[in-house]
Amino acid sequence: VGDDVDKSKLSCNIFDPRGNEIPSKLVPSDNSDIFRIMYTPFEAGRHTIDLLYDSVPVPGSPFVVNVKSGCDPTRCRAFGPGLDKALTDEPATFTVETRGAGAGGLSLAIEGPSEAKMSCTDNRDGSCDVEYVPTEPGEYDITIRFAEKHIPGSPFKVVVTEATRPDKVKVYGPGIEHNQVQEGVPAEFYIDCGQAGPGKIAVKLSSSDGKPISVQIGDRGDGVYSVSYIPPEKDSVLTAHVRFADQDVSASPFVMTVAPAPEDAAAPVKVSGDAATKKNLPASLPASFQIDAPKQGTAGAPATEDINVSIKGPDGKPLVPKMEQVEDGTYAVTFVPDECGPYNVSIKCGGKDVLGSPFLLQAIPTGEAEKVKLLEAIPTNQEYGKKNHVALDAREAGTGAVTCKIVSHSEASDVDLEVIEKDGFFDIFYTLKDPGDYDLDIKFGGQNIPNGTFTIKVD
Numbered sequence: 001v002g003d004d005v006d007k008s009k010l011s012c013n014i015f016d017p018r019g020n021e022i023p024s025k026l027v028p029s030d031n032s033d034i035f036r037i038m039y040t041p042f043e044a045g046r047h048t049i050d051l052l053y054d055s056v057p058v059p060g061s062p063f064v065v066n067v068k069s070g071c072d073p074t075r076c077r078a079f080g081p082g083l084d085k086a087l088t089d090e091p092a093t094f095t096v097e098t099r100g101a102g103a104g105g106l107s108l109a110i111e112g113p114s115e116a117k118m119s120c121t122d123n124r125d126g127s128c129d130v131e132y133v134p135t136e137p138g139e140y141d142i143t144i145r146f147a148e149k150h151i152p153g154s155p156f157k158v159v160v161t162e163a164t165r166p167d168k169v170k171v172y173g174p175g176i177e178h179n180q181v182q183e184g185v186p187a188e189f190y191i192d193c194g195q196a197g198p199g200k201i202a203v204k205l206s207s208s209d210g211k212p213i214s215v216q217i218g219d220r221g222d223g224v225y226s227v228s229y230i231p232p233e234k235d236s237v238l239t240a241h242v243r244f245a246d247q248d249v250s251a252s253p254f255v256m257t258v259a260p261a262p263e264d265a266a267a268p269v270k271v272s273g274d275a276a277t278k279k280n281l282p283a284s285l286p287a288s289f290q291i292d293a294p295k296q297g298t299a300g301a302p303a304t305e306d307i308n309v310s311i312k313g314p315d316g317k318p319l320v321p322k323m324e325q326v327e328d329g330t331y332a333v334t335f336v337p338d339e340c341g342p343y344n345v346s347i348k349c350g351g352k353d354v355l356g357s358p359f360l361l362q363a364i365p366t367g368e369a370e371k372v373k374l375l376e377a378i379p380t381n382q383e384y385g386k387k388n389h390v391a392l393d394a395r396e397a398g399t400g401a402v403t404c405k406i407v408s409h410s411e412a413s414d415v416d417l418e419v420i421e422k423d424g425f426f427d428i429f430y431t432l433k434d435p436g437d438y439d440l441d442i443k444f445g446g447q448n449i450p451n452g453t454f455t456i457k458v459d
Helices: none
Strands: 010-015 024-028 035-039 045-053 063-067 077-079 085-087 092-097 106-111 117-122 127-133 138-146 156-161 170-172 187-192 201-206 216-221 224-229 237-244 254-257 270-273 280-282 287-292 307-312 322-327 330-335 341-349 359-364 387-393 402-408 415-422 425-432 436-444 447-458
Touching: 010 024, 010 035, 106 117, 106 127, 187 237, 201 224, 307 330, 402 415, 402 425
Parallel strands: 085 156, 280 359
Antiparallel strands: 010 045, 024 035, 045 063, 077 092, 092 127, 106 138, 117 127, 138 156, 170 187, 187 224, 201 237, 216 224, 237 254, 270 287, 287 330, 307 341, 322 330, 341 359, 387 425, 402 436, 415 425, 436 447
8 A cells, every 4th residue: 555545445345155244354564554454254165355445446356265164273262150160960051162163073071070961052153052060069171172172271170069058958846836935945946957058057036026036056967056045925926037158048037926934833844864965866876864853742743654755756656765763753764766867855744845845856877887797698588476586797887786677568567676785796586476578677876787678578
């Protein structure tokens, strides 16, 4: 371009084989008299370049360029949040663009702590949207290749963290139930965050007069927290806001009306031991607590038959505790939580709950059940009325005990069952009194042992 030419009047239009104009740019070089035309063809074929000065074609214009197919993976790009971070069990997405890269196949792969299902949607514009769902936290590598070569940035390092799920938080217990909250009687409820992922709990309790109520939060382990408080005067309406990871949990806020204080007859009874401390209990090992009532002859002293203890296991079925009167007004209660899970312990005096009842306890696994060995095969066909024996070696299983349940399919048959332990060896003796099918389940520390669950047919 000469010095006497008005360079602002230069223009350029480039058209693909279908007559569509593609973007182009006139760029001056270091020598102001020389210009470069920059453009990117997106397909092979005949392209025309119209170079104009003051809207008039320059000599030789239009120029014809035959574009051939090529392949340049460096012209591909991938972008989107799914190439940086993701959450477990939630879809993560990103986009891959191959426009201008020429001919070639696109391949994607993801490697990490878990297999992540991946799907790809072709947008038919030289791009595709990719979605994947990781199921375990950790670092993942996402490899993207075009024409068998890595595109820029590949492999991408993605950090997957565990998702926070407030909807998985469970709140339960008498402290949030109607007709269970009584004036001046310590109330308690539980927050189970075991399936909710990472996050902190927060509890705000207030009464209908707008006054906040102090709560005590205790960590019981396994993601379960206890919340205790003293209810105010009767007829007060309490509102409990329970939040996890700064979000309300399901059914929050909880609303309760305070009932009148219990009658004095039950008030003097005290409970101590495992039921009162509400600690986690090791499954399969005996749990015990003590009930102290006024001695006979004193005011409010109950008769022995007025003390009632009922216990329900995780399956909702009752357990029969062992209750002994150790002295006047004092009773020792023992039971074995053979299954892992929550136990409801109800203690009544004269038909009324004592302070703190019902008590909610949690039985947790103990020992290493997988190391318990059956010393002999158990026949699946047996005779009714005959005494049977199962021998087990639990010397390497650690702390815990063997428990056994035998349940008839008819639920009407009676089973005599006894478990004896000596030096880490356990012997189970049982008699099946009626013909039929029975389910036998042997556990150690509340956990299934190898080959310890099967069905017996009795003829």
